[in-house]
Amino acid sequence: MNVTKSPSKKKAATKKKVVAKKAVTKKKVAIKKAPAKKKTVVKKKVVAKKSMIAKTTAPSVSNKDRYEMITTMAYFRSEKRNFEPGHAVDDWLECERLVDEMISKA
Numbered sequence: 001m002n003v004t005k006s007p008s009k010k011k012a013a014t015k016k017k018v019v020a021k022k023a024v025t026k027k028k029v030a031i032k033k034a035p036a037k038k039k040t041v042v043k044k045k046v047v048a049k050k051s052m053i054a055k056t057t058a059p060s061v062s063n064k065d066r067y068e069m070i071t072t073m074a075y076f077r078s079e080k081r082n083f084e085p086g087h088a089v090d091d092w093l094e095c096e097r098l099v100d101e102m103i104s105k106a
Contacts, residue, residue, distance in 0.1 A: 060103075061103050061106075066099060066100075066103065069099045070092065070095045070096050070099050073095040073098065073099065074088075074091045074092050074095045077091045077094070077095065078091055
């Protein structure tokens, strides 16, 4: 007696094989995508370092330029007061503070 499998059993067996193959291919795809994420993280770190370098290399003001800025500002403050005596030191200290504040912001 020959016993043959029914068509529904054959279909069920082929469906199981297809599902098993899909599961294997999904795992392979997931493994391939994982290294790509690591590469993007590395690129972001490089960009961050470049921007930090650009900020730290900003041109600074020399002592001579700072002195001239303070002198000019103190002169115009004194001129505004019609050069009244007794305020020179106060003008100088106030202008020195303002110039240093401007330089630190730049």
